[in-house]
Amino acid sequence: STQILAVVNQKGGVGKTTTAINLAAALASLGERVLLVDADPQGNASRGLGVAAGDANLYHLLAGSAEVGDTLRKTAEPGLDLLPADRDLVGVEVEFVGQPRWQWSLAEAIAPLRQHYDRIVVDCPPSLGHLTVNALTAATDVLVPLQCEYFALEGVSELVGTIRRIQASLNPQLEIAGVLLTMFDERTNLSRDVMNEIRRHFERRVYRTVVPRNVRLAEAPSHGQSVLRYDLRSRGAQAYLALAREHLRREGEA
Amino acid sequence: STQILAVVNQKGGVGKTTTAINLAAALASLGERVLLVDADPQGNASRGLGVAAGDANLYHLLAGSAEVGDTLRKTAEPGLDLLPADRDLVGVEVEFVGQPRWQWSLAEAIAPLRQHYDRIVVDCPPSLGHLTVNALTAATDVLVPLQCEYFALEGVSELVGTIRRIQASLNPQLEIAGVLLTMFDERTNLSRDVMNEIRRHFERRVYRTVVPRNVRLAEAPSHGQSVLRYDLRSRGAQAYLALAREHLRREGEA
Numbered sequence: 001s002t003q004i005l006a007v008v009n010q011k012g013g014v015g016k017t018t019t020a021i022n023l024a025a026a027l028a029s030l031g032e033r034v035l036l037v038d039a040d041p042q043g044n045a046s047r048g049l050g051v052a053a054g055d056a057n058l059y060h061l062l063a064g065s066a067e068v069g070d071t072l073r074k075t076a077e078p079g080l081d082l083l084p085a086d087r088d089l090v091g092v093e094v095e096f097v098g099q100p101r102w103q104w105s106l107a108e109a110i111a112p113l114r115q116h117y118d119r120i121v122v123d124c125p126p127s128l129g130h131l132t133v134n135a136l137t138a139a140t141d142v143l144v145p146l147q148c149e150y151f152a153l154e155g156v157s158e159l160v161g162t163i164r165r166i167q168a169s170l171n172p173q174l175e176i177a178g179v180l181l182t183m184f185d186e187r188t189n190l191s192r193d194v195m196n197e198i199r200r201h202f203e204r205r206v207y208r209t210v211v212p213r214n215v216r217l218a219e220a221p222s223h224g225q226s227v228l229r230y231d232l233r234s235r236g237a238q239a240y241l242a243l244a245r246e247h248l249r250r251e252g253e254a
Numbered sequence: 255s256t257q258i259l260a261v262v263n264q265k266g267g268v269g270k271t272t273t274a275i276n277l278a279a280a281l282a283s284l285g286e287r288v289l290l291v292d293a294d295p296q297g298n299a300s301r302g303l304g305v306a307a308g309d310a311n312l313y314h315l316l317a318g319s320a321e322v323g324d325t326l327r328k329t330a331e332p333g334l335d336l337l338p339a340d341r342d343l344v345g346v347e348v349e350f351v352g353q354p355r356w357q358w359s360l361a362e363a364i365a366p367l368r369q370h371y372d373r374i375v376v377d378c379p380p381s382l383g384h385l386t387v388n389a390l391t392a393a394t395d396v397l398v399p400l401q402c403e404y405f406a407l408e409g410v411s412e413l414v415g416t417i418r419r420i421q422a423s424l425n426p427q428l429e430i431a432g433v434l435l436t437m438f439d440e441r442t443n444l445s446r447d448v449m450n451e452i453r454r455h456f457e458r459r460v461y462r463t464v465v466p467r468n469v470r471l472a473e474a475p476s477h478g479q480s481v482l483r484y485d486l487r488s489r490g491a492q493a494y495l496a497l498a499r500e501h502l503r504r505e506g507e508a
């Protein structure tokens with residue numbers, strides 16, 4: 001059955017969008033049918049795959065003013081579709097307040113899509129607010145990108161606490177698929193110290209694949225392409241391909 | 255009269271907190287009396303200066319359950335005080351909804367402090383939500399840290415639009431003090447292309463000082479210190495000192 005993978009970390013700039021785009025693209029390149037859902041009003045995942053703001057998007061789907069078919073977009077990458085976002089989605093944060101079962105809006109909206117995809121990857125904003133809670137309630141699994149620096153490490157226990165609360169009250173099936181070390185700079189002691197701290201805490205849930213700092217990953221979105229299309233031989237592309245293979249292999253062993 | 259400088263950018267991880275801490279510390283080292291206000295529920299600025307979560311903080315001040323004197327903290331850096339934050343502050347995002355004049359809460363709470371400080375620097379979350387709007391309404395000036403990469407560039411026009419709306423409806427005196435290029439990696443074409451784009455658009459409002467990538471800036475908060483205390487001779491410390499001098503000089507010329 002369909003895996004729904006929420007990419008979550010309330011710390012800003014740790015590689016959520018870069019991971020959501022490139023893991024989704026890598027899984028698609030390995031033959032999976034993949035849907036990338038952009039759940040961030042800043043719409044970086046959408047813009048990074050060349051989809052402009054302004055058309056029917058996730059906001060309209062959640063608000064009930066568009067059908068799911070109106071919002072889905074093909075991308076230029078075989079096997080990868082996109083459910084985009086733009087600033088309209090900010091409305092959701094206010095409109096959800098006081099609404100019963102608001103946590104289930106996203107799960108209900110994407111339920112009809114599950115039959116069409118092997119994987120649904122959800123890119124989340126840098127917060128633990130309504131949109132992220134929706135993603136965690138809809139998800140089967142969470143992937144946590146983590147930059148090996150102090151502020152990112154600081155935020156981990158709060159993130160784990162939020163996941164636990166959602167497992168307890170809203171979504172008992174939710175699992176942590178893995179913690180992914182991103183933008184890793186092996187030259188610094190800080191990176192290695194934080195990596196060791198993370199591995200001590202999360203043990204086998206830390207992906208063996210580590211994504212290095214590679215400018216190709218930062219350039220690709222400016223061309224509206226995943227790094228696989230932009231520069232398949234780059235260290236960044238090879239890392240996300242390796243991550244996709246590891247992700248599939250771990251599922252097989254679970 | 256007191257400058258109130260909001261450090262704002264809705265993109266995550268562009269160096270808002272690193273700039274807020276280290277510009278505040280640099281201004282204090284040059285003899286200014288400085289207050290750093292942490293307006294981010296993630297409390298990175300507070301933790302980065304060694305102040306733990308859990309005590310009376312900005313949330314209690316805004317909620318009216320604490321006096322300003324209960325929340326102010328001295329730091330280990332001469333001339334630098336802190337008004338801290340922690341997760342409690344998330345409550346504000348919900349509690350402000352529907353409250354009249356909610357945009358003025360921060361301005362009113364810090365008004366009595368203006369006589370005690372030359373500069374009040376406000377660290378904001380990666381969003382344009384209630385807390386950031388409060389900071390922009392309270393501020394005399396905005397400083398925009400900008401990482402020279404595609405997603406950060408994408409967010410600029412929206413940020414400028416928000417500043418304009420606040421100038422028009424809430425705070426006509428608000429000025430953009432400057433755009434600061436952060437984490438600059440001169441080796442990549444991407445960085446230089448984005449820098450040129452930003453300079454074309456913002457012209458003289460871009461600080462001449464550019465903050466390079468320097469691991470000391472990432473290490474300092476793990477010791478609860480500004481980079482000036484942690485490693486004054488580092489490129490990171492020298493960059494923020496140069497920024498402080500440029501900031502003061504630009505004021506003198508304004």
Ligand SMILES: Nc1ncnc2c1ncn2[C@@H]1O[C@H](COP(=O)(O)OP(=O)(O)OP(=O)(O)O)[C@@H](O)[C@H]1O
Binds near residue numbers: 015040183211406
């Ligand atoms: N491994 C990497 N090497 C080089 N640059 C990277 C890498 N991963 C991400 N980046 C760049 O770093 C910046 C932050 O990454 P990204 O936007 O994916 O993080 P995020 O967690 O989604 O941020 P936000 O919290 O704002 O949503 C972007 O400019 C991105 O292109």
Ligand SMILES: Nc1ncnc2c1ncn2[C@@H]1O[C@H](COP(=O)(O)OP(=O)(O)OP(=O)(O)O)[C@@H](O)[C@H]1O
Binds near residue numbers: 011012265267466472
């Ligand atoms: N010039 C620099 N060189 C090296 N590391 C840096 C530099 N500036 C910031 N950092 C590190 O980069 C990460 C992101 O910076 P920071 O937390 O200040 O950004 P932010 O905009 O406040 O993020 P958020 O949106 O989550 O509040 C942090 O781990 C920080 O220590």
Ligand SMILES: [Mg+2]
Binds near residue numbers: 017040124
């Ligand atoms: Mg993102």
Ligand SMILES: [Mg+2]
Binds near residue numbers: 270272294298378379
């Ligand atoms: Mg910050």
